[in-house]
Amino acid sequence: MMAQAVSNIRRPRARKTGPLRREEDMSAQARIDGVPIGAPSLDIIMARLAAIVGDRASAAPGVRADHGRSEAYHAARPPDVVVFPETTAEVQAIVNLCRELDLPLVPFGAGTSLEGNAAALHGGVCLDMGRMNQMLEIHAEDMDVRVQPGITRKQLNAQLRDTGLFFPIDPGADASIGGMTSTRASGTMAVRYGTMKDNVLALEVVLADGRAIRTARRAKKSAAGYDLTRLFVGAEGTLGVITEITLKLHPQPEAISSAVCAFPDLKAAVDTAIGVIQSGVPVARIELLDAVMMRGMNLHSRLGLPEVPHLFFEFHGSSAYVTEQAETAQAIAADNGGQGFQWAVTPEERTRLWHARDNTLYAGLALRPGAKAMITDVCVPISRLADCLVDTAADLVECGLVAPVVGHVGDGNFHLLVLIDPQDPEELARAKAFNERLVRRAIALDGTCTGEHGIGMGKMDFLALELGEAVDAMRLLKGALDPHGILNPGKIFKPHPPTQGSAP
Structure with missing residues (x-):
């Protein structure tokens, strides 16, 4: 991918850039009023990076591809160069180089983001922080x-x-x-x-x-x-x-105990979670999995549990305190129709249970082999969670999509894995329309468009809906701290185009 070195914030005129070129194609950048009209050559960039980090920079296609992918459904957007710093001083030197050459700079962690947060939308330099791991x-x-x-x-x-x-x-x-x-x-x-x-x-x-x-x-x-x-x-x-x-x-807690409990419907499970929280039980984890997700988990992890909504619990504390917490939660679950409270007391049983929970992405994909998961999340006040989940389940039936649900219901946050054929434009359009309705539903309930995935490139259109003029304050902060727009450009919010005749 040949990228354009573009700037997004507070520029007096549109940048006229070209793709990165080899050194023999371009000996120097032409400039008009100090603004470059051609991006620096790839050879020049690699030579400058080598002076900072030695051989810890790569433009190899495989390395670039690995840093353009994530767990998100968005198309891969690889950088032009990947560099692996080992010290803060090296990071400073790389940032200074990117500012000098007007190159986009995208920090990269483990590549597990879900909204394209580390996608190199404009190419440039990817700063892989994996070697700074002490x-x-x-x-x-x-x-x-x-x-x-x-x-x-x-x-x-x-x-x-x-x-x-x-x-x-x-x-x-x-x-x-x-x-x-x-x-x-x-x-x-x-x-x-x-x-x-x-x-x-x-x-x-x-x-x-x-x-x-x-x-x-x-x-x-x-x-x-x-x-x-x-x-x-x-x-x-x-x-x-x-x-x-x-x-x-x-x-580290003295004692840990986990349990699973089945419920007749989503509302009963959510009402139990609300009851546990409002009773003051300091539960460490309380996770909701709907019937569709339980079917996927049985396929992937062989749990053998009923394919109805479940809550997964974990309790931390002293042995006596954990027992007290668990008994209270079990009684609240029973009041809401919960059945089959099964305990996972040994470390091996707990590990198997939570390993299955951590692999819900693969469990969801097992429901439709070959599909891609459009993963999304919202968060609402827990008192509105049942309404949001029930309405969302009805919406999924009406629009004909398969989307297993998993939620951190103790804080009102839930995720959906909308299973789609990415080669089917009509299905992708239906999934995106569903996602927009989901977000609008959550915001109408005084919630947020994302509880933990972040905005990235995937939810920029919803940020203004949620926060209004606060987004303009964010733009001011961005312009003050990153006036040339080199840091992860194209994320969180879209820049305002300059008003004709206005000062930069």
Whole structure:
């Protein structure tokens, strides 16, 4: 893919760019009033990157293709070059080079995003953070840890095992901590431990001008100035490149118990989840799987459970406290018609249960071999969750789509895997129309268009519907921190075209 080096923010005129070319085709960039009219040659870019990182940069088609794909249904959009930094200083040098040559720069973690968050829409340079994967510093007495962005959650917890502490945020995939921070991830245990925004204490970020800043110290609270940490958490790499993260840790629970329970319908399952939360039971996980998803899980994971809506529970604490929590949840489930409360007490049983839950993507795909999953999510106040789910199920029947549901119902968040033939334009159009109705339904219930996947390139059209003029404030922040628009361009919101005759 030959990319155009385009800029999206605060430019006085449209950029006249051409594709990256070999050095023999172009000795220098022509300029008009200081604005380049031709992109730099690929050979020049590779030579400049080699001076920074040696042989840790590649334009090989296979490497580029690996960094253009994700778990999203969106078409692959590979970069022109992939570079693998190992230090913050190298990241700064790469950012400075991209600013000088006006190249798009897209940070990349583990490639598990679901809304095209790391797609290289305009080509350019992909910054693969996988080699910056160290646990730098742990303060067990303060229950915090400082890590590089490329470390994954499983790698981090393996290194924490002997400390008596763990990092609980679990989005399902073994995502990188940097990617989880950039997309404000959460997952199955958010109902008890919060999301990334609740567990990131401080960041080191390289800005678009090449400066490295620290957003906070390690103190558990601060009233000093703007909360820059939360500004960058969820910014999807559009405001800066995260190079270090300080995380809050939690004690490993003394006892863990899991259970599954079947319900006659979706409403009964959701009412049970609401009852458990409102009763003050500090459940660690409470996951909803509808009848369609249970059929897929039986096909993929051989669980042998009834193909009706289920709740999956997990309880953390002391042995006595876990027993008390479980008994309360079981009684609430029984009041709502729940049957067959099955316990998974041993580590092997729990692992099998939650491994099946983590593989719901593949379970869903087992329902329609050869299909592609359009994965989407919304989140509503839990008091409106039953209404949203029941109306969504009726919508799916009416439009003739197969879409298994899995939800973090303890916080009102649910996901759908809309199974489609990507080669069928009519089916794709029906799926997109359904997704729009789903989002509008959630927003009408005072919810959000995405509980944890982020906006990326897939939900930009819904952000203004949800937040209105706040999107203009986001544009102002983007323009101030990234005036040339080089950082992950084309994500979160579309830039306003310049008004004729207006100042840049």
